[in-house]
Amino acid sequence: MGRYVARRLLQMIPVFVGATLLIFLMVNVMGDPIAGLCGERSCDPATAAQLRREFGLDKPLWQQYATYMGNVFTGDFGTAFNGQKVTELMATAFPVTIRLTVVAILFEIVIGIVLGVVTGLRRGRPVDTGVLLLTLVVISVPTFVTGLLLQLLLGVQWDWIRPSVSPDATFGELIVPGLVLASVSLAYVTRLTRTTIAENKRSDYVRTALAKGLPRRRVITRHLLRNSLIPVVTFIGTDIGALMGGAIVTERIFNIHGVGYQLYQGILRHNTQTVVGFVTVLVLVFLVANLLVDLLYAVLDPRIRYA
Amino acid sequence: MRGARHAGWAAAAAAGALAAAACGGGAAGPGPGVLSSSWGDPQNPLEPSNTNEVQGGKVLDMIFRGLKRYNPRTGAAENMLAERIETPDSRNFTITVKDGWTFSNGEAVTARSFVDAWNYGASLKNNQKNAYFFGYIQGYDKVHPETGAQTADTLSGLRVTGPRTFTVRLNQKFSTFPDTLGYVAFSPLPRAFFDHHTDWVKKPVGNGPYLVRSYTRGFQMSLRKWEGYPGADRARNNGVDLKVYTDTNTAYTDLLAGNLDLVDDVPAPQLKFVKADLDGRYINAPAGIIQTLAFPYYDPRWDKPGLEKVRTGLSMAINRDQITDTIFHRTRTPASDWTSPVLGTDGGFKAGLCGAACTYDPGRAKKLVQEGGGLPGGQVRITYNADTGSHREWVDALCNSINNALGNDKACVGNPVGTFADFRNQIGQHKMQGPFRAGWQMDYPLIQNFLQPLYYTNASSNDGKWSNKGFDKLIDRANAESDRVRAVRLFQQAEAVVRDNMAAIPLWYQNGSAGYTQRLSHVALNPFSVPVYNEIRVG
Numbered sequence: 001m002g003r004y005v006a007r008r009l010l011q012m013i014p015v016f017v018g019a020t021l022l023i024f025l026m027v028n029v030m031g032d033p034i035a036g037l038c039g040e041r042s043c044d045p046a047t048a049a050q051l052r053r054e055f056g057l058d059k060p061l062w063q064q065y066a067t068y069m070g071n072v073f074t075g076d077f078g079t080a081f082n083g084q085k086v087t088e089l090m091a092t093a094f095p096v097t098i099r100l101t102v103v104a105i106l107f108e109i110v111i112g113i114v115l116g117v118v119t120g121l122r123r124g125r126p127v128d129t130g131v132l133l134l135t136l137v138v139i140s141v142p143t144f145v146t147g148l149l150l151q152l153l154l155g156v157q158w159d160w161i162r163p164s165v166s167p168d169a170t171f172g173e174l175i176v177p178g179l180v181l182a183s184v185s186l187a188y189v190t191r192l193t194r195t196t197i198a199e200n201k202r203s204d205y206v207r208t209a210l211a212k213g214l215p216r217r218r219v220i221t222r223h224l225l226r227n228s229l230i231p232v233v234t235f236i237g238t239d240i241g242a243l244m245g246g247a248i249v250t251e252r253i254f255n256i257h258g259v260g261y262q263l264y265q266g267i268l269r270h271n272t273q274t275v276v277g278f279v280t281v282l283v284l285v286f287l288v289a290n291l292l293v294d295l296l297y298a299v300l301d302p303r304i305r306y307a
Numbered sequence: 308m309r310g311a312r313h314a315g316w317a318a319a320a321a322a323g324a325l326a327a328a329a330c331g332g333g334a335a336g337p338g339p340g341v342l343s344s345s346w347g348d349p350q351n352p353l354e355p356s357n358t359n360e361v362q363g364g365k366v367l368d369m370i371f372r373g374l375k376r377y378n379p380r381t382g383a384a385e386n387m388l389a390e391r392i393e394t395p396d397s398r399n400f401t402i403t404v405k406d407g408w409t410f411s412n413g414e415a416v417t418a419r420s421f422v423d424a425w426n427y428g429a430s431l432k433n434n435q436k437n438a439y440f441f442g443y444i445q446g447y448d449k450v451h452p453e454t455g456a457q458t459a460d461t462l463s464g465l466r467v468t469g470p471r472t473f474t475v476r477l478n479q480k481f482s483t484f485p486d487t488l489g490y491v492a493f494s495p496l497p498r499a500f501f502d503h504h505t506d507w508v509k510k511p512v513g514n515g516p517y518l519v520r521s522y523t524r525g526f527q528m529s530l531r532k533w534e535g536y537p538g539a540d541r542a543r544n545n546g547v548d549l550k551v552y553t554d555t556n557t558a559y560t561d562l563l564a565g566n567l568d569l570v571d572d573v574p575a576p577q578l579k580f581v582k583a584d585l586d587g588r589y590i591n592a593p594a595g596i597i598q599t600l601a602f603p604y605y606d607p608r609w610d611k612p613g614l615e616k617v618r619t620g621l622s623m624a625i626n627r628d629q630i631t632d633t634i635f636h637r638t639r640t641p642a643s644d645w646t647s648p649v650l651g652t653d654g655g656f657k658a659g660l661c662g663a664a665c666t667y668d669p670g671r672a673k674k675l676v677q678e679g680g681g682l683p684g685g686q687v688r689i690t691y692n693a694d695t696g697s698h699r700e701w702v703d704a705l706c707n708s709i710n711n712a713l714g715n716d717k718a719c720v721g722n723p724v725g726t727f728a729d730f731r732n733q734i735g736q737h738k739m740q741g742p743f744r745a746g747w748q749m750d751y752p753l754i755q756n757f758l759q760p761l762y763y764t765n766a767s768s769n770d771g772k773w774s775n776k777g778f779d780k781l782i783d784r785a786n787a788e789s790d791r792v793r794a795v796r797l798f799q800q801a802e803a804v805v806r807d808n809m810a811a812i813p814l815w816y817q818n819g820s821a822g823y824t825q826r827l828s829h830v831a832l833n834p835f836s837v838p839v840y841n842e843i844r845v846g
Contacts, residue, residue, distance in 0.1 A: 035735050036728025039350055040746070041359055041768055042735050044439050046431055046453050054434070083352040083508065084524055092525065151557075156564045163560040164552070167526040255557045257526055264553065265348065268694060270728035 004306035036270025078273035097258035103178025116193020135187035164255035196228040237293030241286035340545030345558035356428025370513035375489035379833040382752035418473040420495035437492040480787035594836035595749035596817035603739040608683040616679030618809035624672035624712035642813035649834035655754025669712035691744040692730035693723035
C-alpha cells in the first residue's frame with residue numbers, strides 16, 4: 001500500500017509539470033498581459049516597458065516558466081496586477097469554493113445515491129420512470145438556466161433566499177448554489193447508481209444473502225450497495241475537481257467570489273499570475289482526488305489490493 | 308413501499324435545506340441611513356494617479372476632493388480646495404490652497420500635499436497609469452523619459468512657495484489647464500500615503516466627504532460619512548457600502564429582491580423591462596462617453612488620399628437612429644459631432660457639426676464609396692472585443708446597415724476578438740486591418756479632452772495613428788488662447804478638420820443608467836455616469 005502511494009505520488013510529478021507548462025503557454029498565447037493591465041487606455045511606452053521588466057515579461061518564455069516554477073516551490077505564486085499576492089487571493093477564494101463543493105458533493109451523495117437505490121430496486125415502476133424523466137430534464141437543461149430560474153423564483157418571486165451570496169458565503173447561503181452546481185452530476189449519479197444496483201440485484205451473492213434470511217435492509221446496505229458503489233465513487237471523485245474548477249457559471253450567477261470568480265477575472269484581464277496559480281492548485285486537487293478514489297476502491301472491495 | 312419512504316425523506320431534506328437557506332435573507336441596510344451600491348473590482352490599487360477606470364474612480368470621487376470639482380449637474384469646473392489660480396501668460400500658474408482643509412486623519416492639506424502627490428504620479432519608477440496627465444508640466448521628460456532611466460525624481464515645474472501656495476510652470480501654453488485639475492489624478496495625498504504605503508492602499512485615507520471604514524479586496528468596501536468634513540458638499544446619508552458584483556445581471560436581480568439599493572449599470576437585456584420593474588426609479592442620463600469607429604492609418608491601404616470619401620461614405624451608410632433605438636433602447640443617442648452633449652454648447656458641444664456626413668443617406672453613401680475608389684480590399688472588417696458590452700449586436704446591425712446601403716452582402720463583416728485585453732493588445736501592436744471599435748470616456752469635461760488625446764499626432768490614445776498638421780496647429784493655438792470663447796471656437800475648427808477627413812466615424816453618445824430602490828431619493832448621475840453619492844438621501 002505504502003509503495004503504491006509512493007509510486008502514484010511520483011507519477012504525479014510529470015503530470016503536474018506538463019499541465020502547468022501547457023497552462024503557462026496557453027495563457028501567454030492569449031496576448032500581452034500588459035495590454036490587459038493598462039485597460040481601455042494604453043499605457044505610455046515607458047511605463048509599459050518598466051512594468052514588463054518588473055513582471056519579468058521581457059525574458060524568454062522558458063525562462064519565465066522556470067522562474068515561476070522555482071517560485072511556486074517556495075510558496076510564492078507571484079503578485080496579481082491589482083497589487084495583491086496570488087496566495088492572498090487563494091486564501092480568500094478557496095475556502096468559499098471548497099464550501100460550495102462540499103455542499104454540492106453532499107447533494108450528489110445523499111440525493112443522488114438515495115434516488116439511485118430507490119429507482120434501481122423498483123425498476124420499471126412509476127417511481128423509476130418519474131425519476132428517470134426528471135434526471136433527463138436536469139441533464140438537458142444548461143446550468144445557467146437552472147441557476148437563473150431558481151434565483152428568480154426563490155430569490156425575487158417567493159423571497160425565500162437572497163439572490164446573491166454575501167462575502168461570508170456561509171453553508172446556509174450556499175445550499176441553493178450548491179444544488180444548482182450539483183444538479184447535472186446529481187442526475188448522473190442517480191442513473192449510475194440505478195444501473196449498477198439493478199444489475200447487482202440479480203447476482204448470486206444477493207440471492208444467497210436473501211436465502212440466508214438476512215433482513216432486507218442489511219442486504220441492501222451491506223451487500224448490494226457496497227458492491228454497487230465503486231463506479232459511483234469514481235465518478236464523484238473525479239467530479240470534485242470538475243466542480244471546483246467548473247463553478248465559474250454558478251459563481252457568476254450567485255455572485256460567489258470563489259475560484260471561478262478569480263479565474264474569470266484573471267482571464268478577462270490577462271492576469272497570467274492569477275490564472276496559472278489557480279489552475280496549478282486545481283491540477284493538484286484533481287491529482288489528489290484521483291489518488292483518493294483509487295485508495296477508496298480497496299476499502300469498498302476487499303478483493304482489490306495494492307502492492 | 309420502503310423505496311417510496313426513502314424518496315419522501317429526500318424531499319423532506321431538500322425542503323428543510325431551503326427553509327434553512329431562507330433564514331439567510333433579511334433587510335438590505337446594514338445600518339440606518341446607509342445605502343448599498345453595486346461595484347466592480349478596481350483593476351489597480353486605489354492610488355489616484357493609478358486609477359483610470361470607473362470603478363476605482365467611483366471610490367476616489369467619494370474620498371478625495373481636489374483643487375477643482377466638476378459640478379455634478381453642469382460639468383463646469385468649480386473651485387473646491389483652490390482659493391485662486393492665477394496666471395499672467397497661460398503658462399505659469401500660481402495656485403493658492405484654501406485654509407482649513409484637512410485629511411480625515413487630521414493632517415492639514417497644504418501646498419506640499421499636492422506637489423508631493425503630483426511628483427509621485429509623474430515619476431516613472433512608480434508605474435502610475437495616469438502619469439501622462441502631468442506631461443504638460445515642465446520637467447516631465449526628465450522624470451518620465453520615453454526611453455531609458457529617469458534623471459530626476461521631481462518635476463522642475465512645481466515649486467512650493469508657501470504653506471498654502473505653489474507655482475506650476477508648463478512646457479507649453481495651456482489656458483484651460485486649471486480646468487483639468489478636477490481630475491482625480493491631481494488629488495492631494497497625505498504623508499501616510501508615502502510613509503506607510505502598503506497600509507494606505509489597504510485602507511485609503513483622503514480628504515473627501517466619506518472615509519473608508521473597511522475594505523475587503525474583491526468583495527466589499529464600507530464607506531461612512533466623515534463628520535468632520537469641512538466642505539459644503541457633505542454627505543446627506545450615513546454611508547455607502549460598495550459590493551462587488553461579477554455580473555451586472557446579478558446586481559439587478561438583487562436590486563429587484565431588495566438586497567441592494569442602487570445599481571449604476573443596468574444590463575442591456577433588462578433595458579426592455581426596467582421601466583416596469585422599477586416604476587420610474589430608473590435614470591437614463593447623458594454621460595461623457597462617445598463611441599466611434601477608428602481607422603488604422605498605419606496601414607497604407609487606409610491612408611491613401613481620396614479615402615476620406617470612402618470613410619465619409621461608410622459613415623453615411625450607418626443608420627444610427629435605428630440602431631440606437633432597437634438595440635440600445637435609447638440609452639445611446641446618435642452622434643452628430645466628436646464630443647459629448649455633457650459639455651454643453653458653451654463648452655464646445657455642437658450638435659450637427661458633422662452635418663450630412665453623419666446623416667443616413669444610402670444613395671450618396673454608395674456614390675461616395677465608389678468615387679473614393681471602393682472599399683480597400685473590397686471589404687471592411689470591423690474589429691471589436693466580444694467579451695463585454697453588447698458589441699456583437701451593434702456591430703452586426705451596423706454591418707447590415709452598410710451592406711444594405713452599398714448593395715453588397717459582403718461589404719462589411721464583424722471581426723470579434725475574444726477578450727478585451729487581447730483586443731487592446733492587437734491595437735497596440737498595430738495589427739488592425741480595418742475599422743475598429745473605439746470608445747472614449749472623458750477625463751474632464753473639456754472639448755480639449757475629446758480631441759487632443761485622440762487625434763493629435765502621437766497622442767496617448769491616438770490608436771489609429773492619425774496625423775494632420777492643420778489639426779495639430781489649431782489645437783496648439785486653441786491651447787494657447789486665454790479667452791475661453793475663442794479657444795472653444797478654435798477647438799471646433801480643429802474638429803471640423805477631423806470631420807473633413809473623417810478621421811474617425813462618430814457613432815453615438817452613451818448614456819449612464821442607474822436603478823434604485825424605494826428607500827432612496829435624490830439619486831442622480833454626474834457627467835462621468837457615476838452616482839452623486841453624497842447627495843443621496845436614505846429613507
